[in-house]
Amino acid sequence: MARTPSLARCAAAALAIATLCGPAHAQASDPLATLSPEKKAFLSDPVMLTRFGLTAEKLQVALAGRSAADVDAYATALMAVVEDSKFKAGRDPSEIALNPQARGWNAGTTVRPKMFDKLKRDDGPFSLKRYQFQKGGIPTFADAPVAIRKEDLVAGKVEVAFVGVPLDFSSGWRDAKHAPMALRGMDGLVGADADGGVDPGLILSIADYGDLTPDYMAPDRGLDHIRAMIAEMASVGTIPFIVGGDHTVMFPDVAAMVDTYGAGKVALVQFDAHADADLNDAHMISDTQTLTRLMEQNLLRGSDVTLVGLRGRGADVATQKRLTDSGVRILSTAAVTERGWQAVTNDILSGLKGGPDNIFISFDMSVLDPGDAPASGRPVPGGISMREAIPMVRQLCAQTKVVGFDLLDAAPILDPTYVSRMSANYILHACLSGIAMRKTGMPVKTAKR
């Protein structure tokens, strides 16, 4: 648009001041030529241009025919935007103030004294069922007995303990906070696995460890408690099955595994449409940067990480390059589509060989197609199906030493039907089934292709 009147003006003046039009034409061919080196470098930086939704080509179009002063003002304005959006000491608080006078500062995480167990029950998981063969009743994960203290896990020799972390921040559509209750109240987590050939509820000692308390107003504040509680579960040999909560919860989950098994001793397999590896967010923790924080704090090395199911807007090219350069193995949804779930599962398993033995699986509901799981906080069309996800999860849990599993970002209010909840429980059951197969030595039936 700018070019036409400018050219017309130049043509009209051509006879009178032909010499002045020369530089004007030259500027149209490189509008940046007249800028200072600093400003020229700024507008030549592709990363910077991307921030403004620009490319070198779009910039040429925007600046063509502009006067040198206009181009300079343009660069100055963009540089000012960059400066203005930065933190400025004195102007911007670097911390969000809290109220230390709050009467219940730690009320959410204060554990009930044991003497309040008035019946002086023995340590160990306790059933909430009145009838010997009751199904349902007071809802618990996998219809399992309830454990609320570490001593219960020890006394019951609990192998797998479900625990809810109803954290609901997420950069997406909300309601992950209701996932633990919703999954407790849904079928699918009990019974024999026809394909795996085992009934994990029979073979494993399973408990419902209740929910852990996040701070709904500040995820950062609750994470230490969650990390400590999950590490406590793992410290007695229990495999925590954590039901989030948004994907922020992966941070305390994996950190707790590292606290328990040591740095460099834990590998992560993350099923997720997103990499959760963003940089430069104003907040230190959120679902879009969990992986970033885990790697930045040396809780995971790149080579400890396998990303499965990446697709959509889950990570741009630069992010993927940053991750793969650091050793992260990315197996996209496209890979599952092209080569089949079995080949990709084989790749995951061979990638884990030589790395740490202790495997943590983080399963974000977004990895599934919204047809199977519309209730995901960050849904992405074109995902893997339940017919792919179930055998992948089952085989991984059967053929590696899984020390923990989390299922994150199930947001039940987004699905008025039972489908998402049932899918989520079937994923959890697939891993339980794999763990039970590993315990009993039941062989995994692999697909031919």
Place this chain on the structure above:
Amino acid sequence: MGSGWRNAIDGPRAMRMTGGAAGNDMYSMINPNAALKIVDYGDIAIDQNSTERSVDHVREMVAEIARTGAIPIVIGGDHSLEYPNVAAAADVHGKGNVGVIHFDSHYDIGRGRVHLLDHGQPVYRVINEGHVRASDYIQVGLRARGPDLETFGWMRNKGMKYHTMVEVEKWGWDKVMARALKEARGSTKKLWISFDVDVLDPAFMPGTGTPVPGGLTMREAQPIMRNLCAENDIAGIDIVEVAPYLDTSYKTALNSNFLLNACLAGIAMRKKGLKPGYLNPVSVDHGLDSYYGKKN
């Protein structure tokens, strides 16, 4: 079982998992959880293929709760449960010592059907077996197709006190509520509240097996529940016909829990000796002037 629009089986689960049945009741400024000792006694076993085979065990279990002095609050399930519930109350407190106030869009006095008990017949069976005198039986909110003039005649002859939405249309809710409350106070020693959520308008309770338009609002149902529980010696309560899958939202379960909480607040009011109709003076009015005349 009965209606064909199923899912009352998930009523207890939905109410356990939705908020509302806990916390401060602003009308009385009482938190029933703090004022009363409340427990979750789990589910009572049901034969999902036979109402008849289920009710004996329900009756035993409800009686077991009542015999300890605790007030059983039974979350259904469909309305056939009213029969074992009220029978259990009569087993414990004595036949004729329990009256019933029954909220429902349906009269539920079906008789002479192939099955002796379903969600439309509990009232007949309760009265016919003599657990409750018909004159101690109050109904509120009737409006569904069902009772013909002959049936109304039967109810009148028996001395039943019915309050239809026709009466509400003619006199307004406040007058009908006052009349029903007066009748409840004048009833026999103990009162059972049988609350079918379809008494409310489907706008408030879409998740129910036999919805009928033109029902009560939450603002009408909450005060009568609070006052009934504050004014009477409650033998027990049932809240029935919550069928969550028929409601894609949370509101059926949330409203059911708030109705329950209104009643729990009423029970706590009675325990504290507060007079019926009590509203907390602080929450009822900012008190900076005498806008409504003399201060309460």
